[in-house]
Amino acid sequence: MDPRFMWETLGKLVEGVPLLFQLVTVSLAIGFVLAVLVALARLSPLAPLSRAAAGYVFFFRGTPLLVQVFLIYYGLSQFPEIRASFLWPFLRQPYWCAILAFTLNTAAYGSEIIRGGIQSVPWGQIEAGRAAGMSGWLLMRRITLPIALRQALPAYGNEMILMVKATSLASIITLMEVTGIAHKIISETYRAVEVFVVAGSIYLLINFLLTRAVKQVEWWLSPHLRDAPGAAVKEEAALVH
Amino acid sequence: MIQLLGWGDQGWGDELVRAAGMTLAVALCAFLLGLVVGSGGAAAKLSRFRALQAAADAYTTVLRGIPELLVIYLLFFGGSGALMYVARIFGHTGYIEINAFATGAVAIGIVNGAYSTEVIRGAVLAVHPGQIEAAKAYGMSRSVMFRRIVAPQVLRYALPSLGNVWQLALKETALISVTGLVEIMRQATVGAGSTKQPFTFYAAACVLYLILTTVSGLGFARAERWAARGVRRA
Known part of the structure; x- marks a missing residue:
């Protein structure tokens, strides 16, 4: 030594470190919004929506993050349609590919955490919200989601740590x-x-x-x-x- | 695409499936090593000795807080250096390269061991004190009590989380491709490079990983049911 x-x-x-911070904060911020949407889709009574969300989660939790990064960074260039599209200036840069892969990955894990949070909201709270005249989105915004997110926070903290560690994979695609x-x-x-x-x-x-x-x-x-x-x-x- | 992923000289199917066997072998070795290390770590955390507790705490904190890739680099680049240093003491001066399989299995094994430590520690603590008391009242010796009372219950409590640890090991094996070991990821990269069809090959790799994670997930669910066969369900 x-x-x-x-x-x-x-x-x-x-x-x-600044690049690490960028990768972590951007992926976690967009990933969180996506995670809430996926969790809501997963719990939706509409079967196709719920099944699509389940499939998304199954794919991203069942494969290694490195494959997802490679599938996006190297894989997408196989299609001439993508190379010709307006997305190509983004998708040919390792930075945006890494952010895209990390975001989609953390959204899948995060959505399961948030789903657990939503499902653990006591029924009495929702009943009380209904009794006070709230329903639908208002009930979701004022009662269900705040309680669910508070419940989910400790587990989401673990996911954030995993994300910090996951950014190391960006080095494999030259970042x-x-x-x-x-x-x-x-x-x-x-x-x-x-x-x-x-x-x-x-x-x-x-x-x-x-x-x-x-x-x-x-x-x-x-x-x-x-x-x-x-x-x-x-x-x-x-x-x- | 069917021809590309088919069997034989023309296709890459057989190579990919063989690579999947390698992934499974590394993951299995890493998981078993993790279980051994994890049992030791849990014993250290639950022991009366402060020094052992502190060492186990440091181990789990460090290995759960740094990227697996760094651990792999440490063993891949540092492992052969350490071995050569020892070999020089015994008069051997040549270059020694550590096998990529061993590097990968050990790297992922010690990371997995940190997670297993916490899982096994939690499972031991979950065994009801009344069970131990009852075993003592029957006059069981420590070893009989461990074999008949503690171990089966620890296994039952630990199995669901050990299933997660196994899934982690399986997915982390993809990182070993950086050392050149021909597992799924590496084989897919080789195939993608020589055919210029990266999406096809990485998609095929995804399918193989999904098969491995899903089938082993079902296996663990079965094992959980088996371990909990004596428990009344609500």
């Missing part, structure tokens, strides 16, 4: 994010252990911060589970009497 080499490596690897740079340094210097320690630390730090952020949001969203100010004191007082 050579501290100076590791310090230099850290400097080079940090240059890949130089942290793992890509690490691979380049290792194959130039053959000092695998030192580079691994530095690159691994970067990922661990990002995932640690992400976990803390999700915990914080969870705390904000669940004031009803926290004791009211002074509740503990009152309880103690009650025990004394």
Whole structure:
């Protein structure tokens, strides 16, 4: 272990962090919206819609992410129709292909998490919403989705960590994010252990911060589970009497 | 396309199916290694010794928090270096290359072991203390109690999550293609390169992966039913 080499490596690897952040945030943001839509489609009473959503989830959860990336990045170029279309300027760039693959992938996993959240909303809440005169989209927007998303947040946090790790696959289609740079340094210097320690630390730090952020949001969203100010004191007082 | 993916000299079908066998073999080795490591990790986490607990905690935190690809690179590039270092002590100075199969199975195995550790730990904790008490009341020795009471219940509680861990192993084997091991992904890339039909080959790879994940998923569902055969269902 050579501290100076590791310090230099850290400097080079940090240059890949902005790209990593872009890939993670863009895929997670679009993926989340898509995940909600897919979950709603999956739970819809319309059989074709529900079946299409199930098929989508089956495909993206049953195949490795790397195949999905390759299918989009290399595979789509097989069709002259796509090469001639207005989408080609996007689809021939590894950046957009990676984002497309990551988005579709995280949407499939996320939709199952959100579906679980929606299905765990207590029936009484929905009944109360109906009694208050809400129905359809209004009920969904005001009652079902907020409770479902709060319920789903811890599991969604895990999915976010998986996404941070998944961005490393972008390096295989030439994008130089942290793992890509690490691979380049290792194959130039053959000092695998030192580079691994530095690159691994970067990922661990990002995932640690992400976990803390999700915990914080969870705390904000669940004031009803926290004791009211002074509740503990009152309880103690009650025990004394 | 039928000719392209067909059997024999003209088609790539037989090559792809053989590659699927390789994927299955790597995944199986990795999963079994993960189970062994995971059992050790769970035992360490549940032990009385602080040092063991801390080591197991560090192991699961690190390997669940960094990309699998980095672990594969570490073993692929660092593994032969470490072996050559040891070999030099014994006077061997030549270049040693580690087999890509072993690299892949070990890399995915130790990542899988981190997930298995958490699964097995949870399953052990889920065994009701009353069961252990009852076993002691019957006068069972520790080994008999483990074999008759603890192990069957841990297996039942752990199976559903171990099914997920297995699926992870199966899908992560695709990453080993970067080391040149001819599994599904690598074979599809070779086929795509020589025929200029990448979509056809990656789609075929998807179908093979879907078959592997679906069939093994059904297998695990069966095993779960078997392990829970003594449980009354609501």
